Amino acid sequence: MDGSESDDLDHLFSETVRETMDGSVYGAWRSIRDADAVPLSFGFPYPESFPNGELVSAAESLFEYEGDRALQYGGGEYADALPAVIVERARDRGIDCTTSQVHLTNGATNAIDTACQTFLDRGDTVFVEAPTFMGALRLFRNYGVDIEDCEMDENGLDVEALAADLAAREEAGDPLPKLLYTIPNFHNPTGVTLPEGRRERLLELAETYDFLVLEDDPYGQLRYDGTEPPPIRALDGTGRAIRINTFSKTVAPGVRTGWIIAEEPFVEQFDRINAGGEPSYTRGLIARYAEEGRLDRAIEELCAGYRERRDRMMESLADRMPPGTTWSEPDGGFFVWVEFPEGVDAEGMLPDAIDEGVTYLPGSFFYAGDNGTRHARLSFSHVPPAAIDEGIAALATAVRAEVPAIGAGD
């Protein structure tokens, strides 16, 4: 069947697909690559961080212990044990929960999608940080909701600007949000972290204006400096905070195992709506792997590896970037948010930057509306430290070429 015949069947797509099909495919940004360019675009873990050997031993012992049950529908005892592992680890971070408040998913992406399916109707309003994780933006778009930007500053979501916006909407009779999506720790793409006071204020606003807070925290345990503020879910006394997490960054993305912690009536609906989305084999594998403190030791090693990369990127930016460039200084996670000098269009500059030998993601990818043209997300997570230097050197050359007034000096 050629393309023209398949076009004739477009009317069979759902209304939602017809409305959104011109948007790019989730993950299309991964195509920003060039064999010769340093991929600072990829928010991927560095490959040497994957616990291949440990996962092989965990798989062997899982099969020895459980036999066929490891691969049967629902999995065996280890699969059953993972919610308890999650609860214990959540308690260590101040979240008081039980296994009946945990729903397992196929990664954080499937968790966000499950929350969307459970809570959103077409025409609802969803508030997002501007900028935000583009994967989440694409999921929200699939639900026909209005996506509204919330202002951020160097401490994350600007909760007083949010309070003013909510009050103005209420006064004007404009729609209020059903849900606010936030990445409070080492935000993707900006790298910033929301302080405890702002978390509390956000929960107050959620109660006053009757909305849910979707807390997505894939990076919280990858902290290289400072101390962790309590998770939003830990501060919540109203049941409005729904917490999403994943093993993608602490074990590996390929295990596709994430979870949601929420009130039990919500979890009952997640179990129903996302039937079939729960992993069974990999949840058994992770439960086996996490025994005897292995996951905690792995996280310590990951933090050492990422800290070195973060430090290298900070030094390299300071040494090489031309005047007028600024960047965030993350205490953890994978990302640095760069603002280029006046006159630079980050999307327009990308082909030249790739020719110079570096890839990044233009800031505009991370906004629901038109914004972020002078910004880029750089990821220090994926490449070795020496490659970070090469990538930043190439970026500095591209910026200088874009704004000749800066000059070619150091």
Ligand SMILES: Cc1ncc(COP(=O)(O)O)c(C=O)c1O
């Ligand atoms: C904020 C955020 N949420 C979710 C995800 C996706 O996680 P997962 O691989 O578990 O679907 C990412 C990964 O890039 C992310 O940065």
